[in-house]
Amino acid sequence: MDKMEHLDLYRQMVIIRRVEERAAELYQQGKIGGFLHLYIGQEAVSTGLISARRPEDPVITAYRDHGVAINCGISAKEVVAELLGKATGCSGGKGGSMHMADVTKNYWGGHAIVGAHLPIASGLALADAYNKTSGVTICMFGDGASNIGYFHEALNLSKVWNLPVLWVCENNQYGMGTAVERASAVSEMIQKASGYGMKGVRINGMDLMEVRETAEKMMAEIRAGSGPQFLEIMTYRFRGHSMGDPERYRKADEVHQWQENDPIGIHRKYLLDHQIATEEELNQQDDLAEKEVQEAVEFAESSPEPAAEELFKHIYVEE
């Protein structure tokens, strides 16, 4: 990685953090409705992972998707506008927080029905295998999703058909209010992968470099024909499951301990320790991120609402 890329990835993480903080404010002001799931604490996961991707690799994820959207190249403007349900959002305001998508970025979106996108990921990968193209599908999901049938069918099928998929479990140790041990027969998700004969690797998701390097290696192996592999990334969401979560199911101490492990702080320290960037250069990136997000919020707030007739558009393909 050259210096430019290092700074770029650092800035992406900061942009995600700022977008999420502003989203929380906008939610509290009643400007974002419905349900809002923040990615704060998990920024290194998607940033490291998506940095290992080539444009031909489809990406698909669950509803905690604002960060992934940004990493895939959707602008902060379009993300925040979508959060506000504006016409200028990446899904024209129809999707909202959980359903960001942009086909031009080969980003197949956020999905709100837990686990439902895993078989779809197998289908994306089937299309690549069928056409003998080089794409490797990256499919992200939570630990909770590993308990629903979709997960097991999708893993099994991808292995039997030798599909080019990297299954990425973001193990943030809770599915809503339920700790992994209370919902899953095994607490290491890679054990589930091994049940389907799949290579599994379990890594620390608070460290961007570890995520990036592991993902690069696994993607290369899959691209070379290894068949599907499984990457379990240990992480933690610093905030509640969604806005308004009373968080009775975990102790404040535990949360604080993880918050000390801030992925942005860890990466900042890495860049300084390895003399890749100076304090000044990183502060500059912080400022750039701040500015970009401020502009995004202004853009979103001043954007128009979708027009009434949008309600009836795109039910079927328009010919």
Place this chain on the structure above:
Amino acid sequence: MTEMTLIEAIRQAMDEEMARDPNVFIVGEDVGIRGGVFRATVGLFDKYGADRVIDSPLAELSIVGVGIGAALYGMKPICEIQFSDFIYPAYNQIISEAAKMCYRSNGEWTVPMVIRAPYGGGIGGGLYHSQSPEAMFAQVPGLKVVIPSNPYDAKGLLKSAVRDPNPVIFFEPKKGYRLIKGEVPEGEFTVPIGPARISRAGTDVSVFAYGMMHYYALQAAEKVAAEGISVEVVDLRTLYPVDRETILASVQRTGKALIVHEANLTGGYGAEVAATIAEGAFTDLDAPVRRLCGPDVPGVPFSHPLQDWFMPNPEKISSAIRELARY
């Protein structure tokens, strides 16, 4: 009498039924320690323990599947599906298993199970947290489908559902959980599954609705009453089996029928009500039957204005009533 919200009435019904019958238990995602995402089961975990208020893995198919198995074996499960939008992974279990057990065994197997699921839009939930799938269940013999519109009925109907020897799908209007309040008497009572209820008597137009739309229909009726239009409001309450008698009797009185639901129009529950009227009260009609429903689009969009355009509301219902009254 105590005034309470819809969700309090639902919680009280479960509490009383659990106290009454040790075979009643609750299973669902985060129903225990967290007390449910809508807080319907708050306090029950502390009161009845982890064996009777069971946190399940994220697996709807299995929540319903274990409900069926336990019910066959004499238990009385209350299965919570967190949002009705998540019920489809369990659809096969409900349609092919629960609904057919009694029939296929010539009456030997029974499935005394309740599936509770919050439904409906208007809360900014977007496509996957706003659905109203009742019509997909209300055409399945072997199931009973219930949707309460007020705290009294919610409590009484849920208690009946728990005691019913058949599988009951109990859809709850989530927008009304805290919005809809009403008097609920102390102590034991039930509301029978089956009969609809005339919630407001009138002579000019009959409005048929359930759940949240019934709440809005009453508001609309009140509004147009000031303009001299007398509306009879019928709360359908039980969608399946259908209370055809009450529907027909109302149309016989008013000669005009408006059916309101937020699920989309085509193939919706309103089609069954309209067909019932066409078959049984044709000569009583003074105007074509009118349906005011969600539009035929794949889901409730996220954006606020788009959601508002999707949802029926008291204003839209009032104008539909006026048009019918003028006819």
